[in-house]
Amino acid sequence: MYPDAFEYHAPETVDEAIETLEAHGDREVVPIAGGHSLLPTMKSGLASPDVVVDLSNVDELHDISRDDDVTRIGAMTEYAVIADDERFQEDNPVVAEAAAVIGDLQVRNVGTIGGNLAHSDPAADLPAAVLAADATVHARGPDGERTISADDFFVAMFTSALEEGELLTTVEIPHLGHDDVGVYLKKASDSSGYALVGVAAVLETDGDAIAGARVAANGAFGHAMRLTSVEEHLDGESLDEEELAAEAAALATDGVEPYQLMDDEQASAEFRAHLLEVYVERALEEAIDRVSG
Ligand SMILES: Cc1cc2nc3c(=O)[nH]c(=O)nc-3n(C[C@H](O)[C@H](O)[C@H](O)COP(=O)(O)OP(=O)(O)OC[C@H]3O[C@@H](n4cnc5c(N)ncnc54)[C@H](O)[C@@H]3O)c2cc1C
Structure with missing residues (x-):
């Protein structure tokens, strides 16, 4: 099936993406990441957004950075990148192991940590992993930045604590101690x-x-x-x-x-x-x- 027609935007910064999400008044505007959950719902007619904001070109959402205690994973980081990161496998195996068993190779090459958590599918793998890892989600929206503990992020089936117009930007994952x-x-x-x-x-x-x-x-x-x-x-x-x-x-x-x-x-x-x-x-x-x- 084909989705209904929609307007397409591909911003290059988070601020531009947020402005685009905000700019369309009453029309339904959604961000798209890997598209592995959103596109099937659009093709089957379950979702019919007027405007789709593609996050693929937002470089800052693809970053992984770390210091001694935490790794910060940009929302657009694909599961395969997380699963294959040898240092991350040591620093926090629980999230790396969950990423490694998602779907198949094609899904792992395209699906993103931000899309997975924002979608909050009860059967998805990363939500339990970020809960056990005591992760913190960073979000940015029209009212600025905020952090949400993983404990407060998963609210109900397919519902996260993200508010309308807010983007999940980074997931901050503490490293395990040496004997943990x-x-x-x-x-x-x-x-x-x-x-x-x-x-x-x-x-x-x-x-x-x-x-x-x-x-x-x-x-x-x-x-x-x-x-x-x-x-x-x-x-x-x-x-x-x-x-x-x-x-x-x-x-x-x-x-x-x-x-x-x-x-x-x-x-x-x-x-x-x-x-x-x-x-x-x-x-x-x-x-x-x-x-x-
Ligand atoms: C064949 C198949 C098998 C799969 N198997 C598994 C599995 O075993 N385990 C598993 O966990 N998942 C599985 N998935 C789901 C897959 O991992 C999805 O891709 C994932 O749930 C959503 O990630 P995405 O990047 O594709 O997001 P999208 O589909 O692009 O977006 C999903 C939702 O999140 C929103 N969104 C996306 N990014 C952001 C952001 N940065 N900020 C705010 N909102 C955002 C979108 O608007 C949309 O509502 C499978 C999917 C397929 C097609």
Whole structure:
């Protein structure tokens, strides 16, 4: 199918992009990044924007910069660039590993971190990874710049904390400490490759104890969420405790109301809850193995 006709703009700076987003009054104006989610919705008639603002030529959105503690990834950085960055794989493996298992090579060469997070698809891989990584999202709009913690970014299914006319510009990802570990594991849908369930886990360690844990899931709920009961169970526990991963994983749906679980033709809510527990346990076992080895 062909999308409805639309006006096309390709600004070269973030400020110009924001002005273009703002300049069209009541007409629907949307930014386009990789287009892998937006174009199918336009072609199927689910979205019909009047104006499309292409971010491809905005050089500053393609930058990756780093200092000792953080890596800053421009919104237009493709998954393949993130997954293949060897230094980033060491500095924060949880986000690099999630980027590496998105879709297939074609999707990874075109889809962007900014588009993935802004779209807030419940089955996307990066949302749980940035939650576990304790990332900060930078946004710029007509009222200037602001930062949004990953914890506050995913509001509902396909809804982020970005406001109308605001662009996600950069994702700032803290580096893990020397003895800390990060893991992302997913059960991919056989048909689409999206996450039926994906689990991201970061463990901070102090000797043979867990000094802090951030564990988050995609796919299971209407939007990516941290699994706080799992995190609380892990906090302060010894890494040598034999049943630790299983005991923590058993709390994966603790406090979750049944309506919060995704339930669709790909997997029932009950099966997703089961998958979630299994993948939390596997991710924690892998993380614990990495600490010791
Ligand atoms: C075959 C296939 C398989 C896929 N498999 C997976 C998978 O396994 N895991 C996964 O996570 N994803 C998967 N995807 C989704 C893919 O990663 C999408 O590309 C992604 O969700 C959106 O990124 P994009 O750069 O293509 O954004 P676009 O499609 O261009 O935009 C998506 C939305 O975000 C908005 N937007 C984009 N950039 C910005 C910005 N900087 N600021 C504000 N708003 C912005 C757009 O207006 C639009 O509403 C798959 C897609 C396809 C086609």
